[in-house]
Amino acid sequence: xxxxxxxxxxxxxxxxxxxxxxxxxxxxxxxxxxxxxxxxxxxxxxxxxxxxxxxxxxxxxxxxxxxxxxxxxxxxxxxxxxxxxxxxxxxxxxxxxxxxxxxxxxxxxxxxxxxxxxxxxxxxxxxxxxxxxxxxxxxxxxxxxxxxxxxxxxxxxxxxxxxxxxxxxxxxxxxxxxxxxxxxxxxxxxxxxxxxxxxxxxxxxxxxxxxxxxxxxxxxxxxxxxxxxxxxxxxxxxxxxxxxxxxxxxxxxxxxxxxxxxxxxxxxxxxxxxxxxxxxxxxxxxxxxxxxxxxxxxxxxxxxxxxxxxxxxx
Numbered sequence: 001x002x003x004x005x006x007x008x009x010x011x012x013x014x015x016x017x018x019x020x021x022x023x024x025x026x027x028x029x030x031x032x033x034x035x036x037x038x039x040x041x042x043x044x045x046x047x048x049x050x051x052x053x054x055x056x057x058x059x060x061x062x063x064x065x066x067x068x069x070x071x072x073x074x075x076x077x078x079x080x081x082x083x084x085x086x087x088x089x090x091x092x093x094x095x096x097x098x099x100x101x102x103x104x105x106x107x108x109x110x111x112x113x114x115x116x117x118x119x120x121x122x123x124x125x126x127x128x129x130x131x132x133x134x135x136x137x138x139x140x141x142x143x144x145x146x147x148x149x150x151x152x153x154x155x156x157x158x159x160x161x162x163x164x165x166x167x168x169x170x171x172x173x174x175x176x177x178x179x180x181x182x183x184x185x186x187x188x189x190x191x192x193x194x195x196x197x198x199x200x201x202x203x204x205x206x207x208x209x210x211x212x213x214x215x216x217x218x219x220x221x222x223x224x225x226x227x228x229x230x231x232x233x234x235x236x237x238x239x240x241x242x243x244x245x246x247x248x249x250x251x252x253x254x255x256x257x258x259x260x261x262x263x264x265x266x267x268x269x270x271x272x273x274x275x276x277x278x279x280x281x282x283x284x285x286x287x288x289x290x291x292x293x294x295x296x297x298x299x300x301x302x303x304x305x306x307x308x309x310x311x312x313x314x
Contacts, residue, residue, distance in 0.1 A: 056268050057241030058314030062290040063203040064109065064283065065228065065247045067221055068102065068214040071256035075249065078218030081226045082247060086263040090272030090309055095262040097251040098280050103166040105250040105280055110134065110169035112284040112297030120166040123157045128172045131296060133202050133287045135176035142291045143200035146170055149187040150208035155180035162208035197236035199243060201291040241267050244311060246283065264309050276308040289313045
């Protein structure tokens, strides 16, 4: 794993120590004094890093936003606000979706496997008897919710206008239908939850076909995401430091190896570029790290996003 960051204070101290050591090699007394200063400086730097980690709030809530059908390079070029957040906070350069088309990727994020789905059929064609991270969270007393733009009612199981049920993974898990009907919500419920500081431990936000870059443009998707994050940044879940937001895409355009832009937005991230190989099962695992849940299916062996990004999960 290779992680690229700005140099830390400790790295700068070690570099200065090496230079000082070479210059004072001829003097035993100077070397001893330099060594004393070195030890103290390194200890101070280590203490500073440790104190920073100790004071960074734990991530106890995760909100995942999913865009559509564009690659890492396309999203970087076509979503300037989003990529600006990526550069300010953190993003992955080797994050890949699982397959094509859209639906199995959403199912993969929500459950750690695709259930062999190879199409975009409605829930009536794919009645999944397994467990999602949403149902898993509710069963263990955690909160969970999904917010879907243009969905006509709670847990809608058929497409309607710009609402695409194929992008609503919770609606496919038949044993969780009760939880879905209670917590799989139209986007109109999102802003009140942000304002009240009541976003869930396990959360997902899905734009409609006009704002996820499926039917609309990347520019339109970027503007929509900016409106979402403007609300989030003003809300108490963000200001407390306990909320992390991840934006990714379900898949690419089938021309770039399924590599998509994945942005991690949290105050612990500062200009953080990660080139660990990650995928949608890593995102399932991150949900479970944040909510302290057992790993589902492919999440058990997926590379850890929390470790790759150094996220202080709660």
